[in-house]
Structures are given as structure tokens and as C-alpha cells.
Amino acid sequence: MENRPLEYDYTVTKMFMLTTIILGIVGMLIGVVLAFQMAYPELNLVLGEGLAEYTNFSRLRPLHTDAVIFGFTLSGIFSTWYYVGQRVLKVSMAESGFLMFIGKLHFWLYLVGVAAVVVSLFLGITTSKEYAEFEWPIDIAIVVVWVLFGISIFGLIGIRREKSLYISIWYYIATFLGIAMLYLFNNMEIPTILGESAAGESGIGAWYHSVSMYAGTNDAMVQWWYGHNAVAFGFTVPIVAMIYYFLPKESGQAIYSYKLSLLSFWGLMFVYLWAGGHHLLYSTVPDWVQTMGSIFSVILILPSWGSAINMLLTMKGEWQQVAASPLIKFMILASTFYMFSTLEGPIQAIKSVNAIAHFTDWIVGHVHDGTLGWVGFMIMAALFHMAPRVFKREIYSKSLMATQFWIQTLGIVLYFTSMWIAGITQGMMWRAHDEFGNLAYSFIDTVTILHPYYTIRGVGGLLYLVGFLMFSYNIYKTMSARPVEESELQSASPMGA
Amino acid sequence: MFHWLEKHPFFFAVGVFLTVAFAGLVTILPNFAQSSRPVIGTAPYSTLELAGRHVYIKNSCNACHSQLVRPFKSETDRYGHYSLSGEYAYDRPFLWGSKRTGPDLMRVGNYRTTDWHENHMKDPSGVVPGSIMPAYRWMFTNAADIDTAFAEQLTVAQFFSVPYNKPVPMRDGSTMVVKMGSSLADANVLALAEAKVIVEDMKDQDVKDAVANGKIPEIVALIAYLNSLK
Secondary structure, eight states, X not given: OTTSOOOOOOHHHHHHHHHHHHHHHHHHHHHHHHHHHHHOGGGGGTTOGGGHHHHSHHHHHHHHHHIIIIIIIHHHHHHHHHHHHHHHHTOOGGGXXXXXXXXXXXXXXXXXXXXXXXXXXXXXXXXXXTTOOOOHHHHHHHHHHHHHHHHHHHHHXXXXXXXXXXXXXXXXXXXXXXXXXXHHHHTOEEEGGGOBOTTSOBSOSOTTOEEESSOHHHHHHHHHHHHHHHHIIIIIHHHHHHHHHHHHHHHTOOOSOHHHHHHHHHHHHHHHGGGGGGGGXXXXXXXXXXXXXXXXXXXXXXXXXXXXXXXXXXXXXXXXXXXXOHHHHHHHHHHHHHHHHHHHHHHHHSHHHHHXXXXXXXXXXXXXXXXXXXXXXXXXXXXXXXXXXXXXXOOSOHHHXXXXXXXXXXXXXXXXXXHHHHHHXXXXXXXXXXXXXXXXXXXXXHHHTTHHHHHHHHHHHHHHHHHHHHHHHHHHHHHHTSOOOSSOOSSOOTTOO | OHHHHHHOHHHHHHHHHHHHHHHHHHHHSTTHXXXXXXXXXXXXXXXXXXXXXXXXXXXTGGGTOOXXXXXXXXXXXXXXXXXXXXXXXXXXXXXXXXXXXXXXXXXGXXXXXXXXXXXXXXXXXXXXXXXXXXXXXGGGTSBOOXXXXXXXXXXXXXXXXXXXXXXXXXXXXXXXXXXXXXSHHXXXXXXXXXXXXXXXXXXXXXXXXXXXXXXXXXXXXXXHHHHHOO
């Protein structure tokens, strides 16, 4: 027994892998529909006039963002947690009936939450706050799901054999704490059924409706403190957790520098939260908050690039692996896009650049080179790495994987280049004056000119979706088509054999 | 220190939390009270306007339209005076938006009229050739939720002392009182009276009939809200 490696229990990992794929397809499909609706508005009626209310751009838009954030990404985070957590803490879920129960409950309640979100957003039940659209009953459910995630993390840490916490665990802990704090404070709201009329009536109107505890400028401050850092603790921190585990594992290389990971981690923790103000430049929030937001956004390059450089240098002397293995390709491109995105963001946060960029498609482009390139690629790479170990089968097709990589990379490039041009074009046209000091363009001029870019963006998004379907098929075939290995593959690359 | 923290998860978590929470406190708290004070001339929303605001939110109008005029010549030329913090004092939630696929709406009540909105919501590209905005025809048949709007008025009056039924100072030195119903029935009567004024400028016969029969379609509430944005 002593000399045999631990057998880990991947029940919950598998469950969340499934939702990662399904919600990924749903979210990205809606995204592609939205992209083409902007190029061809007739598509708002894609299912006919009768269903127009539910297929309309404005109803679908929050569904897209929430499906990819809270569906695809969050499932990916949970799925990798239930895999990485056991392995680096050297303890199996099977050793604790309690943690197994919590893990499964976590999954099923999460699924209930997802269903509630989908129904409510289709019906237009929303608080309007971006990535925090859910009304109070769903908020409560989300808090419960999050607490279960926390119990899983700290429960597993509590029974660990490896005393020292690996870097990935730092990031998972930070994800849990960060999101918990942000979500709670941003969703402070009062249900309107509490209002009582002079005639003594109460419980009036829709039971699920609520009103924010903050008004106007304060509401905006809290929302973007949340909104920006939901990106931090949803799209950055847990994804860094993944790459710190999966890249060394897959490449067989040790992390380049422990000191650099220390600096990056604590730097990121300290700096990120200040940067929310860059969403509110030239708004009515106090000037000093805007300036702080701008400055800290630029400082944020340091810890972000710290992690990314640490990853790239981990490959030192082993660069031939990038050519040989599609899985390494995914991870190296992911960290490259992370560097790219974390340089682009600070540039947009500089006040004079922001004056042009804000409210335009350049911001949309920035979000997507981060999410498609960094988050999407890293989560897919993680699933590709986990699948052979979890299902005890080799990856179905390596060539399908390589093709997928190039199709999706092309998709991302089309996406962000078209959005750069669209955003800067529109930003410049809005502010253009003629020789007499009058506005040079009416607003509609700045819309119609974007048509070709919207079309290119739609094609880019479609390519990414096609790649994602190839990924789903590859994982599906891995699960079902190949014979089962006798025991878990201990160190073999999924590319081997 | 870091090595020690990595072996003590509790203290590690506390350390992370303090590092993370610090910035929020420092940036959000200092100006909190000041930022929520209304400027003179800003009044709370009437029941019908608030119901219209809910229609605006229900259909994510804020996904494509901002309500924030930045202090640049190009923006004040296009949309009017730049935004002031106090103008948002009664906005729960704020609706600044983060993307201008369509134009800003902060002061749309100054330069668009009821009949313009009516035609535009039915067929946007018929009014603005080249527009990519979808039509919102269901708003002409769906009923506005006056009850929930009233419940929200009661809630904000109770919890945040929003001045309903109280004089609010206006820019010309006068005062104005925004009425809130004393009961649900009363609130519906008030909203209907407001709706009747709006439909006088509308053409759609079904909408006019609905209001004459005591029902308020979403479009009427939405237009009341858009007209209030000044």
C-alpha cells in the first residue's frame, strides 16, 4: 500500500467537466448569434415575430455573458479544483464521505442555480448590473453554492497530507475569498415586497423584485469594483491556478521561479482591487478615484506579466515541445494572450486613450482576446490534460486537437483585429468636428460604418465555436470510444502512444 | 513569512482577504455620503416613470445605450450638459451602461418626443435608416407592472428616505411634489392619469383603447420614463 500512488476520486470533476462543455457550447452559440444580429439586425427575428421578445439582442446579451462566465468558466474552475485540489494536497475525495457529499451537493445546487438563471434572464427578470443580473432569490442560491465550494476547499485542505500549499492552492483560496466578498457587497439589495403603503398593504408586486442599496454614482462605484474584480477573481486568479498546475505537469518542467510566483501572487492580490475605477473614467465618481484606477491599472502589468513570464520561462530549453504537442501550444498561447490582454487593458485605462476607447467595440475586443485566448484556451487545455487521467483513456485524436488550435487561433485574431478597428473608428468619429466646430458625423454614420467589422467579428466568433465543438467531440470520443486502461495513467502525456 | 503562511491555511486566507479588501474600503467609503446627495432640480421618479424604467431594464436597453455624458465638447454638443453626480441620486440601480452601440440617452427627453419614440420602437430603421436596433413591438401589447413600481416607491421612501409627497427644490426656485399613492388602488389611478397624457400624443389605436379601458401597455410606461430623462 505504502508504495502505491494514491487513487484519486474524480466523480465531481467529471460532473463539472460535463457542464463546462455544455454551457460552453450554449454560451458561445448565443455569442455568435448576437454577433451576427449586430451585423444583420433581421436575425433578431430568427425564430419569428412571436418569439421576438426572447430572441432579441437585448434579452440574449446577458445570457451570453452569464453563460460563459458563470457557466463555462465557473464549471471549468470547479472541475479543475476537484482534480488539482486532491492531487497537490495528496488526499483523495474518497477518504471523506462528508466532502464527497458536499462536492456532489455543490454540483447539483449549481445546476439548479443555472436553470433558474436561464429562465429568469429569458423572462427579463434582471437587476441590470452586468454579471450580477440575478434577483435576490437567485443571489441567495448562489451564496449557498459558493459556501459549498468554500467548504470543499478548506475541508480538503483540512485533511491534507502535503503540509505546504502549492501555488495553485493559493490562487483557488483567493478566488473563493475574492468572489465571496465582491458578490456579497455588490448584491446588497432590498426586496420590494417589504415596502408598506399608507393604507397598510405590503407584499405588493413581483415577489422577486428588489432595489439596490446604493444609488447612482455609489452604485456605479460598487458595481465596477465588483465587475472589474469579478474578472480578476473569475478570469485571472483561478486560470493562473490552472496554468501553475497543468503546464509543469504536461511539460515535465519545474516552475521557473518560486520568488516570481510569490511576487506575482501578492502583487496581484494587492493591486487588482484598485483598478476598478478605470471603468468609470470621466464619469461622476471622484477624480482621485479615477486617477487611482488609472495608475493602478498600469502597475497591474507587473504582477500579471510576472505570472506569464514565469510560465513562458518554465518552458526554457524545452521549446520543441510547443511544436510537438498541441496541448502545450494551447497553454503557451494562453499565457501569451494573457500578456497581450494585460498590456492592452492598462493602455485602455490611460485617461486620454480611454476617452476614445470607452463605450466602443475596442473594449469588447479587449474582453474577448482575454477570454477566448487566455481563459478559453486554458480551460480547454486543462480538460484535455485531465480527460485521459479521469476517464483512463488516451485522447481520441491528436490531429483534431491541432486543427482545432489553428481554427480557434484564427477566430480570435479575426475577432480582436476587427474590434480594434471598429472601436477606434467609432471613437474617432464620435469626437470629430468639422472646420466650423460642428460635429462631423451623426450617430448613425458611426453605426453603419461598422457593418463589415461586425461581420468579420461574427465569422471570428463562429470559427471559435466550431473549434469548441471539435473540442467537445474529442472529449466525448475520449470518454466513450476507446478501451479503458487498467489503472490511471501516472505520468504519460495524453499525447503519448 | 511566506513559507510559514503556506503551511498555515487559516492565516494565509486571512492575509489574502486583508490584502484584497483594503482597496475597496479606501476607494469606496470616503465620498460615499457626498456622492449620494441630489442636485437641485432632480426629482424622484413617478409610478409610471418607474414602471417604464423597469421596462428599460427588463429589455436590457442599458446593454447598448449609456446614460452618462462625459465632459468633452463632442459629447456636450451631441447630448447636452455633462452628467453631474447628484443627478443620479434616485437611480437604483444606476444605468450608465458600458457600451454605446446606440447613442447616449441621459437627456433624451430634451430632444425626442412621444410620437418619435412610438414610431421608433415599432420600426427603428424606418425612423433612422441604417439603424441596427431591433423593434420592440411586444411592448405595445404587454402590460406594464405598475404594482411592482409602486412597491419600489414604497421601499425607497421607507428605507432611503426618497422624498415622495414632499416638496423638492427645482432650478427656477420653485418646488415640485412627486406624488406616491396612499394605497395600491390609488397608485394605479395616479399612473393611469399620467398614461392618459402620454397616449394623447400617440397614434396606435390599440394602445389608446387599452389606456381608455384602464390598462397600461409597457410602451406607454417606457415613453413616460424616456421623456423624464432630461
